[in-house]
Amino acid sequence: MTDAVRDVVVVGAGGMGRAWMDVVQARDGVRPSAVVDLDVSAARRAATERGWDVPVFSDVAAALREAPADLLLNVTVPEAHRAVSDAALRAGVPVLSEKPVTPTVADAMWLSALSVSRGVLLATSQSRRHSSGISAFRDAVRDLGGAGQLETQFFQNPRFGGFRDEMPSPLLVDMAIHQFDQARFLLGSEPVSVYCEEFSPSWSWYRGAAAAQAIFRFSDGSRFGYAGSWCADGLTTSWNGSWRASAPDGSATWDGETAVRVQGQDGPERDVPMGEGSEGLDAALTEFLTALDGGEAPSGEIRSNIWSLAMVEAAGESAATGSRVDLDAVFARAGAAALAEAQATGETAIIDQLREWAGGAPR
Template identity: 50%
Template structure:
């Protein structure tokens, strides 16, 4: 990163890109966060952007170009709430305009695109952080502290059962549960284990009563580099006795077991008392707070793009395993996607940076070095 923003007492002026339903949610979060100030809204649909600004009683710049709106409004950072297919062009324009970006998950539709964006962030010299908002539930943070006290983890399991009738694109996806939802739980497992996935075996299916075109149910088991196993089972067409949107969790460890229903306080044996839950904002407000904090301090946020790629790799590997019926080696998959990223990258400077990597084996270290530089 070219340098942290000064620790000014003034709120950070931000530009929001994407005025749809999620954009409105972000607007309200930004407006309720004293550390930031919304100064612009960008959307290709200018009428929609103007209508949202009017509905939310906002006096902000409106336009279809990130860099132009930021220049006109004094914006110093970008929150990208567009659909995944639009993330790359928005992030590219912002980063090369000198604007750090907080981007909604998933950072990209594919691993190839994500790797290219990681290299793009390096070339631009700016921070690109992914909003994996479920890491910021205070009870999840407490669960992680419990897991640390319980010693070596042998297994983590998540049960996720919901029956939402979304309508729209999710109903037509090939893998709605794995692609649109499970990245949350997969990323939470990485957070709890402080480790990276090695391999996965996954199966998926669509129950006869499902209202989805693609597979709405799945079961996956991941091996992690510390020897632990993570098992996910779930469905998006499971009416009755639904779990939390976070899922229901169990951690089996060296000195005891912890369970969490995804909403309340975790329970555990093997420890004398539960650690305190941390104070702080949750969900996207927590993601926004860490983004601002990292810009002020120059510290690497936990969801910097290089670090986040392993969560997206879990999704792509699970989908591949479900399609082929075979165990997928995640390191091998990453190297295959890296080679494809080099071959297909259209920008010469980004392609050359990718070629300099030589491998993705030290991906996280690259991200930490770039943000610190």
Template identity: 80%
Template sequence: MGRDAAVTDAVVRDVVVVGAGGMGRAWMDVVEAREGLRPAAVVDIDTSTARAAATERGWNVPVFDDVAEALREAPADLLLNVTIPEAHRAVSETAIRADVPVLSEKPATPTVADAMWLSALSAARGVLLATSQSRRHSAGISAFHHALRDLGGAEHLETQFFQNPRFGGFRDEMPSPLLVDMAIHQFDQARYLLGSEPESVYCEEFSPSWSWYRGAAAAQATFRFSNGSRFGYAGSWCADGLTTSWNGDWRASAPGGSATWDGENAVRLQREEGPVRHLPVIPDQEGLDAALTEFLSALDGREAPSGEISRNIRSLAMVEAAVESSATGARVELDAVFARAGAVALAEAHAAGEDEIADRLSEWAGGPPR
């Protein structure tokens, strides 16, 4: 689909894609398949990579190595931020200041303080910023969620995540690759499944002797949620053999019984000593495509997406709190994480003379965005 391709939808939105690596190309394919979207530009620090990605898809669009320049030169109704995490804040901030809504790959930023800043900027400018928590969207997790509601709501939720990717690149060098780059998916899924928000965590992370990562690639964590429920996470990114789904392998106990989900399409439920039921999983939009649908619906004036920055920041805070707990060996309260992050963001806003950001942060009084 080129820039001049005919689109049948009444509303046609021009999309700038920032980041032309593996995930950037995956997002470009989602754009390619979606009527009502038109590629406007591709941005990457390596313009040859951007040009190759565009050419592979027959996109006759300009390429840039600078986001601000791209937004000045190319029409944009939304921007897909598919850069490395360290670049997320700068790219999203540039787009928001240009009044361009942003759908970003996770995490929104590497730190809660940066996410607080972006959330305040988004709220002050009235420009939507959302994170694509694509693993919240699947037919399997929807069926599992319905099962937990039917059982009266889970009070004990567990997931095991064991995979063995050989990524190479920045993930191999990260201090906490599993927690920072992957666990946010399962943490976000837990918030959705429990219908509650996390209050505290105790976590230990470590490196098995055979790990090929520089940082800790395995972790165990227990979260307490505001409704009294507990969520246990056990994971590894260096587990050869008997790997789980990329969504993890889940079990929940509730007042009316228990349910399991294999992370794909097998959802089981049992009430007390009754028969085990295999629940139907109804096909629906999943992954990136579902996250994009949710975002576009919000641009049309409907409900804010589940990954909207003020909501999604709680999933990021779970990661930051887990990393802190592992480093200190102590339980960490998420209120303390937000208080410190808010103070850092507020000090930065005052130092930069960003009154509209400072005003928003002050309204939240050291707590998460609201």
């Protein structure tokens, strides 16, 4: 890593923005240069609580004009993600965004084209793919010859109150992207199609459907089954879900926290030891800084992460139509929508980039 200290602009000073500020505070090589929130008093409070002597802004464009910025953390609400990331990319500032990178695949196609055409990095932090548990589980499954069948159960019962209780599809839209992204990480393959049903158990306290079951087919022929609920009292799983993989040389399970177990055809069941290293947000930031130093692209680089978002959109479409949905069709429609928008605004570089992808996923 470079010895230079990088200036970080944090945009969004809500619950997650504060968690990111603590990550910045705790590590060498980065320092805060500004905090931005529509509610500028929230930005000031969050900075003051951490003893940060930095300017605060209500507008990201003003912050980018006035404060030094080597990278921007986009921790705003999903609806603001595209506008905030767009402003930073146009200012030449790399962006590490909270999930979902944008609310729709069409918006993510647009940002992918902007990022690639400008040569400025945009990545999503999917914190749940960074843990010693999931790494140990992935390695165990690989050692067994790779999963042909992967299953997760996600059963939780949070009483959030607020927007999640009122929104349509709270589980699929706000939470399932974590397990979908984890499945991509574990299988090392990309999804091809999905059949999904979402529904409201009679006892659900959410306005929207808080339970879903989905079957994804992946390009290596494997299947990923997802069963989830956000209104499941009792015997809850971990927030990572509870996992099982079936592979040529045996099976592996992971409780989503620390216990990874494997068993071959004849051998005894055994526990797999966990590794060590940075996890969660800190690990996502490490990947991002490594890329800024000229290293490997982060695993959440937008052209890769867009597949996790497309899984959510395809699952939602399948639930709405009752049909199996191909990811190719999701990308074709999203690419056409992004292209139409670019043509309407006359953004030549974005038009050219989207045409190069020819209606498929960004490459």
